[in-house]
Amino acid sequence: MTAPTLILPERSRAVASDLRAAIGADKVKDDYSTLTAYAVDASIYRMTPKAVVLVESEEDIAATVRYAVERGIPLTPRAAGTNLTGSAIGSGIILDISRLNRVLELNCEERWARVQPGIVLAELNKELGRHGLLFGPDPSSGEMCKLGGMLANNSSGPHTLRYGAVKDNVAALRVCLQSGEWLDAKAYGLDDPNCADLLKAHQPLRELRSLLQDHATLIAQKRPMVSKNSCGYNLFGLADGIARGLLDLPKLFIGSEGTLGLFSEATLKLVEKPRATLTALIHFHRLEDVGEAVPQLLELSPSALEVMDANTLNLIGRAKHGIPADAAATLLVELDADGTGTDLRAKAERMTEICRRYRLTSDPLIAFDPEQRDQLWKARKALYPTLYRFDPKKKPINFVDDVVVPAERISELIRYLEEFFAGQHVPVAIFGHIGNGNAHIIPLLDVNDEVDFQKMVQGYHEIHQTVLGRFGGSICGEHGDGRVRAEFVKTMFGPELYDLFVRVKQSFDPSGVLNPGIKISDRPFTDHIDYVRLSKPCATCAKCNAVCPVYDVFQSEDMSSRGWFEIVTDKDYSYLNSKRVVEACLNCKSCRTACPAGVDVSKLILDRRAENPNKMAGVIFRFHAQTALFERFLKLLARYQPLWDRPLMRRLLDHLTKPFMRRLAETASLSPQLVLPRLARRHLRDRYPELIPQAERTPRSPVAYFHGCAANYFDDGVGDAVIAVLRKHGVEPNLPPQRCSGTPIETYGHRALAKEGARVNLASMAGYDKVVTGCASCTLMLKDYPTLFAGEPEQAAAQALAKRVTHISEFVSQSPVKPAMASSQPTKCKVAYHSSCHLRAAGVTKEPRAILAGLPGVEYVEMQDADRCAGGAGTYLVKDFETSQRIVERKRQAVEQSGAEVVATSCPACMIQLRTGLQGAAEVKHVAQLIQEAYEVADRQTS
Numbered sequence: 001m002t003a004p005t006l007i008l009p010e011r012s013r014a015v016a017s018d019l020r021a022a023i024g025a026d027k028v029k030d031d032y033s034t035l036t037a038y039a040v041d042a043s044i045y046r047m048t049p050k051a052v053v054l055v056e057s058e059e060d061i062a063a064t065v066r067y068a069v070e071r072g073i074p075l076t077p078r079a080a081g082t083n084l085t086g087s088a089i090g091s092g093i094i095l096d097i098s099r100l101n102r103v104l105e106l107n108c109e110e111r112w113a114r115v116q117p118g119i120v121l122a123e124l125n126k127e128l129g130r131h132g133l134l135f136g137p138d139p140s141s142g143e144m145c146k147l148g149g150m151l152a153n154n155s156s157g158p159h160t161l162r163y164g165a166v167k168d169n170v171a172a173l174r175v176c177l178q179s180g181e182w183l184d185a186k187a188y189g190l191d192d193p194n195c196a197d198l199l200k201a202h203q204p205l206r207e208l209r210s211l212l213q214d215h216a217t218l219i220a221q222k223r224p225m226v227s228k229n230s231c232g233y234n235l236f237g238l239a240d241g242i243a244r245g246l247l248d249l250p251k252l253f254i255g256s257e258g259t260l261g262l263f264s265e266a267t268l269k270l271v272e273k274p275r276a277t278l279t280a281l282i283h284f285h286r287l288e289d290v291g292e293a294v295p296q297l298l299e300l301s302p303s304a305l306e307v308m309d310a311n312t313l314n315l316i317g318r319a320k321h322g323i324p325a326d327a328a329a330t331l332l333v334e335l336d337a338d339g340t341g342t343d344l345r346a347k348a349e350r351m352t353e354i355c356r357r358y359r360l361t362s363d364p365l366i367a368f369d370p371e372q373r374d375q376l377w378k379a380r381k382a383l384y385p386t387l388y389r390f391d392p393k394k395k396p397i398n399f400v401d402d403v404v405v406p407a408e409r410i411s412e413l414i415r416y417l418e419e420f421f422a423g424q425h426v427p428v429a430i431f432g433h434i435g436n437g438n439a440h441i442i443p444l445l446d447v448n449d450e451v452d453f454q455k456m457v458q459g460y461h462e463i464h465q466t467v468l469g470r471f472g473g474s475i476c477g478e479h480g481d482g483r484v485r486a487e488f489v490k491t492m493f494g495p496e497l498y499d500l501f502v503r504v505k506q507s508f509d510p511s512g513v514l515n516p517g518i519k520i521s522d523r524p525f526t527d528h529i530d531y532v533r534l535s536k537p538c539a540t541c542a543k544c545n546a547v548c549p550v551y552d553v554f555q556s557e558d559m560s561s562r563g564w565f566e567i568v569t570d571k572d573y574s575y576l577n578s579k580r581v582v583e584a585c586l587n588c589k590s591c592r593t594a595c596p597a598g599v600d601v602s603k604l605i606l607d608r609r610a611e612n613p614n615k616m617a618g619v620i621f622r623f624h625a626q627t628a629l630f631e632r633f634l635k636l637l638a639r640y641q642p643l644w645d646r647p648l649m650r651r652l653l654d655h656l657t658k659p660f661m662r663r664l665a666e667t668a669s670l671s672p673q674l675v676l677p678r679l680a681r682r683h684l685r686d687r688y689p690e691l692i693p694q695a696e697r698t699p700r701s702p703v704a705y706f707h708g709c710a711a712n713y714f715d716d717g718v719g720d721a722v723i724a725v726l727r728k729h730g731v732e733p734n735l736p737p738q739r740c741s742g743t744p745i746e747t748y749g750h751r752a753l754a755k756e757g758a759r760v761n762l763a764s765m766a767g768y769d770k771v772v773t774g775c776a777s778c779t780l781m782l783k784d785y786p787t788l789f790a791g792e793p794e795q796a797a798a799q800a801l802a803k804r805v806t807h808i809s810e811f812v813s814q815s816p817v818k819p820a821m822a823s824s825q826p827t828k829c830k831v832a833y834h835s836s837c838h839l840r841a842a843g844v845t846k847e848p849r850a851i852l853a854g855l856p857g858v859e860y861v862e863m864q865d866a867d868r869c870a871g872g873a874g875t876y877l878v879k880d881f882e883t884s885q886r887i888v889e890r891k892r893q894a895v896e897q898s899g900a901e902v903v904a905t906s907c908p909a910c911m912i913q914l915r916t917g918l919q920g921a922a923e924v925k926h927v928a929q930l931i932q933e934a935y936e937v938a939d940r941q942t943s
C-alpha cells in the first residue's frame, strides 16, 4: 500500500504552538534537545519529529489524535522507545504515554489489574509481586520497556512457554480511534446486544466483521504454522474468536504497533508468582545435540528454554562468563514450582539425566537462589548491548532479528545461519527462545561500508525467504514489524491476505496518520537508517533510562540518560541549545553502572560541562582550595550555627543568598527544608593530631584514611566511627594531608581545579598499602583518577592509587582480625541499606549488606529500590532542591514499606538527603557507625 501523502505544515513551530494551545504548554515540547532525543529508539533508524506531546489524560490523547487527523500530521505513539524496529519514531508528532503510569485497579481474587500504558514492566511486576501475582509476558527488556509498547508489539520473552505472549494475557483495552472516540475493546459475544450497539456505532468494526466472514478460508489458509507470530495484523486470533461466537477485539489491537489506535489502559490477566524457580545452564559439545535434547526437556514443562550458539558465546566473551572454550551451544533452562507440589529437585535430576545422554563440556550449573539465578541469566540478558563492545565499527544490526521456525528444526536453522554468515565472513550472534523455535539473529556489520551494506541487504532477503520457504516459519515472533519488516509482510502472507491488512488499516485509519511507514508500507527497509549513530558506541537500548533518577521524575526522553547521549554527541549540539538538559544530570553514575555497552553518559556530560565551567562555582572551589582560610570560615559558621540554623533565619538566608545561588544554577537555593549537618567546631584532623603523619616520623602506618571534606568538617560521628573501626581491626591509620577528591568540582565543570587537588592527593597517598575511604563519592573519584589523568604523566600514579583504594566496608570484610561482637541482643533494630550510587559504581555492593546482616543487634531488611539514586548527588540538593525531593520520594516510600528504623548508607550527601526526605521516618546512619556500635556493645558486655 502506498501511504497517503501527509501534509506537513511548513513551519514546524506551528505544530507545537497549536498543540500547546490545545492541551497545555507544559505537555508539549519542540526544542532542539527534545527533538534530538526523540529521534531514536532502539532500532537502526532515525527520524526527527516536529513536536513531542507528553500526555497526562485520555483527553490529551484524544485532542492530539484529533489535531493530527485534522492537519494530516503523522502521529506516533511511544512508550519506552525500546523497540528494535523503528516503530516509536516518526516525522510528525510523538505522543509519549510515559506519564500515564499507574495501576488503576487490582483484583487479587479474580487475578486481574487495570493498568495505564506508561508503566514499566518491572515496576508493574514489583507492585503485583507484593500480592503474589505476576503479569506473565517477559521481554528481556522488562527493566525498561512499558506496557503500551508491549501491547502494541505483542511482546513476549523467555517465559512464553509458560505464560504466552501479551495477546494471551489481556482481557480488555481502552482504545482511542482516529476519530477521537474511545472504544472499550474486549471480547464481545456476537449475539450480545452490546456488540450490536458497538458495530452500529463504529463503521470500521462493521467492515472488520464482514471482512472476517467473507475471507475466513483465506485467513485459515495463511495462518502461520509456528508457535508464535507477531507479523501482520492478527486476523487469525480474530477468526478464532468468530469461530467461538466472539468478536475478540483485543486480538486486533494487540500487535498493531500504534497503526490502528492508541491505548490509554489495559485490563490484564494475572498469574500467580511461582513459589520457587530453578535455573540451569548447560554447555553442549554439539549444536545438533541441543536440538535433540529440547523435545525431551519440553516434557518437563520448563517455563523457559533459551539457547546461545557458539558465535554468540565467543562474542560475549567466554572467559568473562565462565563458558567452556569447547561449548558449541549453551542452553538455559528454567523450571517453576507453582505450589501444586512440583518437586523441583526431582525435576533437576531428571533434567541432568536427559542432558548427560549428550556430550556436555561440564556438569550443568543449577541454581535455586535468586542471586545465583540472576548470575546465570546475566550474559543472556545483557547480550544485545554487550555486542556493541565487540568492535568500534562493526555493530549489531537488527534486520533479521526475530524469525520463528518449528521448534524441532531450530538447530537446523542455526546451522543454516552459521553457514550463511560464514560465507559472508560476517560475525553473528544467534540466540533465542528455542522452545518456541524463535531465533534472534544479530550480525555485526559496518553499515557505513558499502560491502557490509550490501551483505545486509542480501541477508535480509535470503534469510527471510529461507525461513518462509524452507522452514515454513514466520519473519517476526515478538519484536514487531515496524519499519524493518514492513517491506516483507506482503511476501510473508501473499498479496491477497496483505490486501486484507491494507483494508483493515484503511478502515481504522483512513487519513493514514497513525504511525505511517509501520507494518503496512512499500518502502525499503533501508530508508531512514541512522548511519551516524550506528558508528557510535551506544546501543540506544535504554537500560540506562531505567535507572536514571531524572528520567524517573520527568518521564521525558530529553530528560534521560539515553536522550543525553544523543544530544551531547549530536553534530548540532551546543551548550547554548542544550544547557537545560546538560545541567540537569546529577552525575550519580547510575547509567554507567547499568550500561552493558560500556558507555559512560555521565562522563560525556561532564566533558560538556568542562567546556563551560560555572563561574560562581569556580569562585567557591578556589576559596575551598585555600584550606587554612576556608577552614577558618567554616569554624566561624560552626560557632554561629545555633543562631543561623533556625527556621526563620534559614528562610532569611535562603532569601539573601538567592542572587548568588542563581549564578550557580537557575534552580539553586538553600532551602530552609534542607536538614543540614552540624558543622564541627574542631575538625576531624584537629581531633586526631596523633594520626597526622609528621615528615620526620618513621615508620608511618601502612594504612591511610582518606576522610574527604564531609567527615572532616561535619560533626556527625562518621570520621570518628571509621577511625574507631580501623583501630578495632588493629590498624592505627594515618590522616595524610588531603584536598577534596574532586567530585563536586568536576560536576561544575572545573576539571583543571579538580586535577590540581587530585595531584596533591596522589602525592600524599603514595606509599600507603591501603587508602581507606568512608565516603562513597571519594571512593569512586579516587578510583577514577586514571580516567581523570588519561594520557597524562600522572596516569601511572593514579592507576597505582586506584588499586589501593578500599572502602571501609571492604576493609572490614577483608580484615583477618575479627573483633568481638555482642553474643546476643535482646532486641534487634530493623536496618535497611541505601546503596549510594557512587559506591555502586565503584563496585562495592555486597560488603556493606553482608556486614549489616551479620551485626548482632541488627535485623537486616533489603528494601525495594535500595540501588536507586536518592537524589542527593553531592550538591544537587542545593542545585535543584525541588527535583531532588521528587527523586527522594520513591526512596521514602521504599523505606516506609520496609519498616526499617534505621537506614544505613555510605555517602554524606545521601545522609543529608535521606534526613531531609525521610522527614524523620527512620534514623540515618553511616555503615561505619553501625559497625562501631556493634563493637562497643561487645566491649560493654565483656567489661
Ligand SMILES: Cc1cc2nc3c(=O)[nH]c(=O)nc-3n(C[C@H](O)[C@H](O)[C@H](O)COP(=O)(O)OP(=O)(O)OC[C@H]3O[C@@H](n4cnc5c(N)ncnc54)[C@H](O)[C@@H]3O)c2cc1C
Residues within 6 Å of the ligand: 041, 042, 076, 077, 078, 079, 080, 081, 082, 083, 084, 087, 088, 097, 117, 138, 139, 140, 141, 144, 145, 146, 147, 148, 149, 150, 151, 152, 153, 154, 155, 156, 157, 158, 257, 258, 259, 261, 262, 263, 264, 384, 385, 478, 479, 515, 518, 540, 541, 542
Ligand atoms: C535489549 C533489548 C531486548 C529486547 N528483548 C525483547 C524480548 O525478549 N521480547 C520482545 O518481545 N521484545 C524485546 N525487545 C523489544 C522491545 O523492548 C519490546 O518490544 C517492548 O515491549 C517495547 O516496549 P516499549 O515500551 O519500549 O515500546 P516503544 O518502543 O515505545 O513502542 C513500541 C510500539 O508500541 C507503540 N505504542 C506504544 N505505546 C502505545 C500506546 N499507548 N498505544 C498504541 N501504541 C503504542 C509504538 O507506536 C510502537 O509501535 C527488546 C529490546 C531491547 C532493546
Ligand code: SF4
Residues within 6 Å of the ligand: 385, 537, 538, 539, 540, 541, 542, 543, 544, 545, 561, 562, 565, 591, 594, 595, 596, 597, 598, 599, 600, 601
Ligand atoms: S548508554 Fe548504554 S545503557 Fe544507555 S542506551 Fe546507550 S547502550 Fe544502552
Ligand code: SF4
Residues within 6 Å of the ligand: 544, 547, 548, 549, 550, 551, 560, 561, 564, 584, 585, 586, 587, 588, 589, 590, 591, 592, 601, 602
Ligand atoms: S549520571 Fe545519573 S542523572 Fe546523569 S544521566 Fe546518568 S543516571 Fe542520569
